[in-house]
Amino acid sequence: MKVVTPYRTHMKIVGEILTTARDNAPDETGASVTYLIRKANISHVRISKILGTLVSQGLLEQVDSKSACKYKISQSGREFLVAYHTFSRFADNFGLTI
Amino acid sequence: MVFLLENILNLIGFAVGLVIGIMSYIGFKNTGSPTLFRLAIAFFSISVGFFVIWSGYMVDDFILKTGQIQRWVQTLGIAIQTVGYFFIAFSHTIKSFFPKSRYFRSVGYVPLFLVSFISIEHIIRSISFILLVYGAIETVVSYIEGRKKGTLFVAFGLALLALGEFLAWYSFVFPETILYPASIVVKIAGLLLLFVPVSKVPLTKIKFDKFEE
Numbered sequence: 001m002k003v004v005t006p007y008r009t010h011m012k013i014v015g016e017i018l019t020t021a022r023d024n025a026p027d028e029t030g031a032s033v034t035y036l037i038r039k040a041n042i043s044h045v046r047i048s049k050i051l052g053t054l055v056s057q058g059l060l061e062q063v064d065s066k067s068a069c070k071y072k073i074s075q076s077g078r079e080f081l082v083a084y085h086t087f088s089r090f091a092d093n094f095g096l097t098i
Numbered sequence: 099m100v101f102l103l104e105n106i107l108n109l110i111g112f113a114v115g116l117v118i119g120i121m122s123y124i125g126f127k128n129t130g131s132p133t134l135f136r137l138a139i140a141f142f143s144i145s146v147g148f149f150v151i152w153s154g155y156m157v158d159d160f161i162l163k164t165g166q167i168q169r170w171v172q173t174l175g176i177a178i179q180t181v182g183y184f185f186i187a188f189s190h191t192i193k194s195f196f197p198k199s200r201y202f203r204s205v206g207y208v209p210l211f212l213v214s215f216i217s218i219e220h221i222i223r224s225i226s227f228i229l230l231v232y233g234a235i236e237t238v239v240s241y242i243e244g245r246k247k248g249t250l251f252v253a254f255g256l257a258l259l260a261l262g263e264f265l266a267w268y269s270f271v272f273p274e275t276i277l278y279p280a281s282i283v284v285k286i287a288g289l290l291l292l293f294v295p296v297s298k299v300p301l302t303k304i305k306f307d308k309f310e311e
Contacts, residue, residue, distance in 0.1 A: 011131050080129070086299060087125035091133055093248035093295040095240025096189050098131035 011098050015084045016040045021060060021073040030063045030070035103282040108152035114289045115145025118296050133189055140185035147179030173219045180222050183229035190236035223267040230260035248295030258288030
């Protein structure tokens with residue numbers, strides 16, 4: 001039987017980017033755009049827009065490193081992630097994706 | 099007996115709808131998810147619908163004393179609940195964009211056989227039934243994909259509500275039989291099943307600053 005993978009919602013992509021920035025950042029200076037693109041499996045054009053939004057909303061912090069711009073999750077970002085995971089499970093119960 | 103069961107059903111429906119509606123709204127305020135916003139509208143509508151019918155019974159019991167709820171109040175309450183069922187079904191439709199599978203087409207034909215032209219209430223009940231069946235089937239499909247026990251509870255809850263709605267509609271054909279009290283009991287069971295997984299969602303770690311603003 002052919003299994004079709006459903007499209008990820010915008011909210012799910014945001015959740016994956018923040019989770020990557022929180023759990024999988026390679027060092028304490030944060031995660032580079034390339035690293036986030038690879039881990040969250042998303043195009044450069046799309047991630048640039050999303051990162052811009054997340055930084056402007058205070059969920060991610062932009063850290064200027066020597067070589068490239070890096071991103072660290074902020075305290076609000078951590079709180080958002082807790083809410084995201086909780087309500088993701090809540091919506092799962094109704095067979096829905098947030 | 100029916101009066102007591104109706105009151106229990108409407109109060110449980112009001113409470114369950116309100117709690118799930120509030121949780122969905124808190125979720126929407128915390129995450130900005132449109133899915134949770136639609137769920138909030140759905141369950142607030144269901145809650146208000148049950149409350150309207152309960153109020154109708156109370157007004158009749160204490161003021162009018164006719165022994166029967168005003169028809170238009172019951173129809174209004176059921177119509178408001180149907181709006182809620184519509185939003186649950188609508189959320190699934192958006193999720194699947196447009197289902198191509200055969201079952202959707204077969205479910206789509208069912209209203210032709212179910213819609214009665216005798217009264218608006220019959221029509222609304224049959225629409226509710228279709229929406230609930232659709233919601234239940236979509237939730238079962240989600241359960242097959244995700245295998246989460248909570249999803250199964252909600253699917254059975256929606257299915258029992260659909261069965262209850264069908265029995266209530268069918269009791270017009272056989273009034274004064276056990277069909278109507280049975281429909282109420284089935285609906286109460288459905289509402290309780292809907293509440294089971296929701297009651298297990300831990301909200302203790304969530305900050306409600308944004309919600310309180």
